[in-house]
Amino acid sequence: MICAVYKSSLKQETYLFVSKKGNFDDVPEPLMKMFGTPSLVMLLPLGKKKKLAIADIEKVKEEVFTKGFYLQLPPPQENLLEEHRASLGLDKVEQ
Template sequence: MLCAVYKSIRKSQTYLFIAKRDNFEPVPDALLTQFGPPALVSMLNIKADSKLAMTDANTVIQSIEKDGFYLQLPPPPVDYLEEHKKWRKKQLGIFNETD
């Protein structure tokens, strides 16, 4: 499936995939308002076995066929403090087991 990929100038790491270049008709107005003026990034020929960085190709294809667009949001932020606490708890558990 050939599709156009646009990035948001307002929302970092947010991309909009649509079936036809510059045809935003299927995209809800509220979404376009939040997205801001779209900036064309690329034209992609996505196939079921295509490797995409942040999502599954089948998900994109199905969403475009069903809704006319696919919105890719940025990954959730990593809570480094929480990750450190989990790591530290694991390390302390290993340390206590060797006593």
């Protein structure tokens, strides 16, 4: 299975995997509005891949096959200050 991967023009590090290049028929309209103008990044042969950098390859395959698309969101941002304070046993900074 080959899918097309598009990046969002509105959301950084957000990608949309669709079953066919240029076919967004299965993607809900509200999602497309939030995603913005899709920009093609690559055609990806999912059958030959064993893993992806961020997403679970099996989940991507399943959703592209069943729903016609997969939305990859950016990983959550780390709060290094909170992690450091927690490692020291300190409470969160009061605001």
